[in-house]
Amino acid sequence: MVPSLRNLKKYTEIVFSRTGSDGRTEALAHLQGKTLRLEGEDALSLLKQAKEKAVPIKALEDRHLVLARGLDLQAHLRFPGQGDRETLEGGLLSALAGGYDSVIAMPNTKPFLDTPDKIQACLGQIEAGGFKEVRVGQTAAATLNMQGLEATDIAELKRAGAVAITDDGWGINSNEIQEKVLRLCASEDLLFMQHAERPDHKGVTPEGPFQQRHGLPAYPDDAEAWMVNRDIELVRKIPKARYHVLHVSTAKTVELIRQAKREGLQVTAEVSPHHLFFCNEDIPDPSHPHSTYFKMNPPLFRASDREAVRAALREGVIDCVATDHAPHSAQDKAKGWVEAAFGTRGLETALSVLCTLCKEGVLSYDRLETYFSTRPREILANPNFSHADGFVIVDKSEEFLVTESDLPGISRNSIFLNQKLSGKIVGLISSEGSYFNN
Numbered sequence: 001m002v003p004s005l006r007n008l009k010k011y012t013e014i015v016f017s018r019t020g021s022d023g024r025t026e027a028l029a030h031l032q033g034k035t036l037r038l039e040g041e042d043a044l045s046l047l048k049q050a051k052e053k054a055v056p057i058k059a060l061e062d063r064h065l066v067l068a069r070g071l072d073l074q075a076h077l078r079f080p081g082q083g084d085r086e087t088l089e090g091g092l093l094s095a096l097a098g099g100y101d102s103v104i105a106m107p108n109t110k111p112f113l114d115t116p117d118k119i120q121a122c123l124g125q126i127e128a129g130g131f132k133e134v135r136v137g138q139t140a141a142a143t144l145n146m147q148g149l150e151a152t153d154i155a156e157l158k159r160a161g162a163v164a165i166t167d168d169g170w171g172i173n174s175n176e177i178q179e180k181v182l183r184l185c186a187s188e189d190l191l192f193m194q195h196a197e198r199p200d201h202k203g204v205t206p207e208g209p210f211q212q213r214h215g216l217p218a219y220p221d222d223a224e225a226w227m228v229n230r231d232i233e234l235v236r237k238i239p240k241a242r243y244h245v246l247h248v249s250t251a252k253t254v255e256l257i258r259q260a261k262r263e264g265l266q267v268t269a270e271v272s273p274h275h276l277f278f279c280n281e282d283i284p285d286p287s288h289p290h291s292t293y294f295k296m297n298p299p300l301f302r303a304s305d306r307e308a309v310r311a312a313l314r315e316g317v318i319d320c321v322a323t324d325h326a327p328h329s330a331q332d333k334a335k336g337w338v339e340a341a342f343g344t345r346g347l348e349t350a351l352s353v354l355c356t357l358c359k360e361g362v363l364s365y366d367r368l369e370t371y372f373s374t375r376p377r378e379i380l381a382n383p384n385f386s387h388a389d390g391f392v393i394v395d396k397s398e399e400f401l402v403t404e405s406d407l408p409g410i411s412r413n414s415i416f417l418n419q420k421l422s423g424k425i426v427g428l429i430s431s432e433g434s435y436f437n438n
């Protein structure tokens with residue numbers, strides 16, 4: 001399959017070059033199925049060879065940021081069995097368009113991926129789909145039927161190809177089951193990823209003006225921290241466990257993670273682009289056609305919580321950014337605030353959101369590759385995903401409005417629709433094919 005990307009032309013071989021103010025030449029290349037990044041004499045000799053072989057050579061300028069392609073630790077590909085929400089190809093094209101070479105897929109599909117057979121079948125079907133430009137790491141469920149009652153066969157799930165264990169969508173309520181899952185993950189050296197949420201609430205959005213104005217059930221602001229606190233207690237008992245908090249959303253959780261890291265526990269955390277960018281005050285009135293695109297789990301908390309997750313990412317208390325890309329059908333998002341499905345898309349816009357935050361001085365361009373590619377790979381710690389395949393080129397100065405045509409696939413529920421972002425992806429270099437905007 002040869003995917004097409006809007007506005008980007010595909011190349012079978014290509015070289016990019018630029019000379020810095022220090023006179024040193026840098027070259028990036030996709031040649032003979034390999035990707036390269038060279039400097040100085042090596043770059044000059046590569047450019048000479050490219051000229052001789054008539055390989056297209058494109059000039060990069062200061063405004064172009066070059067990063068290793070990303071790894072998204074949390075994406076919902078809705079495969080298998082949820083093609084009404086999104087197609088497999090739609091999800092993978094979104095990852096490709098967003099500069100990712102790898103996505104880690106959540107197991108809350110139809111059926112739930114809770115047995116080795118189901119993991120093997122899912123991976124086999126993805127492989128047979130032939131979409132080679134993005135790699136999929138499949139996670140497996142922590143408990144049977146994702147009910148939190150009985151641990152899955154984690155050793156066999158690993159043998160079947162699972163790269164991490166999670167019941168994402170739900171937290172594991174039972175202390176006993178959670179402890180067992182952490183022990184099994186530790187003995188298999190598999191990452192455990194927690195969707196931290198106390199189970200006994202029916203809240204949809206945090207207490208505040210929006211929730212009060214529309215009489216919505218309040219989402220408790222300690223639901224996440226309550227479970228993270230319980231889990232850190234367990235990790236103290238099982239120091240070999242590698243425990244990762246998915247989509248951190250509150251200041252309270254940040255403080256718990258800070259403390260756990262101080263103690264030297266193997267605790268890591270991610271934050272989503274939407275929790276970095278928006279807060280509760282940004283939710284449009286329910287009469288707005290996209291209002292429920294702002295409904296997700298965990299929800300958008302106060303501006304002070306957004307400030308806390310931003311600061312935590314800058315300080316390294318939160319390690320990286322992951323999208324929680326969650327496509328839904330138009331019908332499921334049109335049910336009103338109480339009933340509408342939780343989640344927003346995010347793969348295709350994450351890097352531009354991060355660039356926008358860099359431009360605003362919230363984050364630093366120097367750390368983007370860490371958040372987007374390096375640190376997620378270290379956290380996963382799976383040899384098949386330890387190196388990025390190629391590079392993504394972003395034009396830092398280009399501003400654009402996110403429109404529906406920027407969203408590959410069939411779902412439309414992006415919280416970033418109609419948002420002005422700066423930092424447009426203008427090129428991709430991968431061993432399977434490269435793209436540039438001219």
Ligand SMILES: [Zn+2]
Pocket residue numbers: 168169170195246247297298
């Ligand atoms: Zn989740």
